[in-house]
Amino acid sequence: MSKPIALLAYQNVDLEKQQVESNLRTTEARVRLNKLSKLLKTQQATLTKLADDLEVVAATAQKLNQQYQAAVKRLELESSELEILEGDEETTAEEMTEFRQDVEKLGKELGAIEKQLKQTYASLEQQVAEFQKTRQIGSKAKKEYDQLREVCTKEKEDAQKALNALDLEMTRLERDVDPRLMARYKRARMHHGTPVVPVRDAKCSGCNVGLPTLALSRLLGEGAVIECENCGRLLYIDRD
Numbered sequence: 001m002s003k004p005i006a007l008l009a010y011q012n013v014d015l016e017k018q019q020v021e022s023n024l025r026t027t028e029a030r031v032r033l034n035k036l037s038k039l040l041k042t043q044q045a046t047l048t049k050l051a052d053d054l055e056v057v058a059a060t061a062q063k064l065n066q067q068y069q070a071a072v073k074r075l076e077l078e079s080s081e082l083e084i085l086e087g088d089e090e091t092t093a094e095e096m097t098e099f100r101q102d103v104e105k106l107g108k109e110l111g112a113i114e115k116q117l118k119q120t121y122a123s124l125e126q127q128v129a130e131f132q133k134t135r136q137i138g139s140k141a142k143k144e145y146d147q148l149r150e151v152c153t154k155e156k157e158d159a160q161k162a163l164n165a166l167d168l169e170m171t172r173l174e175r176d177v178d179p180r181l182m183a184r185y186k187r188a189r190m191h192h193g194t195p196v197v198p199v200r201d202a203k204c205s206g207c208n209v210g211l212p213t214l215a216l217s218r219l220l221g222e223g224a225v226i227e228c229e230n231c232g233r234l235l236y237i238d239r240d
């Protein structure tokens with residue numbers, strides 16, 4: 001009995017390849033890039049919302065401004081009318097009082113609009129400041145993101161060279177493996193990072209389930225490999 005040497009050699013390179021890929025996904029630059037990518041997405045959503053809010057407040061300010069202008073015009077008109085009435089001898093005291101009350105009322109209305117306008121402008125200013133601050137943070141993050149992206153691209157290129165070399169080696173090693181065995185390996189590989197594992201204490205060392213005696217006896221042949229009925233990994237006896 002002996003190990004399925006060619007298959008294990010193939011798997012070793014496969015594992016090496018997985019390691020290169022996994023390292024690439026977890027480099028400092030890649031991890032930070034992923035974080036920044038999420039941050040930028042959130043920022044973009046915040047900016048969109050802030051811009052929408054701004055639009056609403058700006059529209060309110062514009063409407064109030066129009067109301068204010070209209071009220072000023074009416075007040076001017078009534079004030080000049082008041083002057084005429086005051087100069088007219090036929091104007092009764094009652095008429096004067098009534099008119100003065102109207103003017104007073106209009107003045108109050110104007111004051112109220114002015115107050116609202118002030119509040120609206122204040123909140124507009126605040127929102128503009130928040131928008132600019134958010135955008136500033138965003139553009140800083142974007143700059144870092146772009147730099148990291150370059151680093152990640154370089155890392156990927158380097159890793160790709162290594163991966164290509166490993167692929168070549170795997171192609172070479174595959175020639176030494178029985179095609180039927182390779183097909184079984186590839187099937188098991190879909191579910192397991194390490195598809196070929198040794199038997200330990202009459203158990204599959206992948207899933208730790210014990211093997212029936214019959215299965216164990218089938219492993220006694222030269223380079224014999226069987227499938228674990230529980231997890232589908234390929235099993236061999238680790239003895240030379």
Ligand SMILES: [Zn+2]
Pocket residue numbers: 204205206207208209228229230231232233
């Ligand atoms: Zn198993």
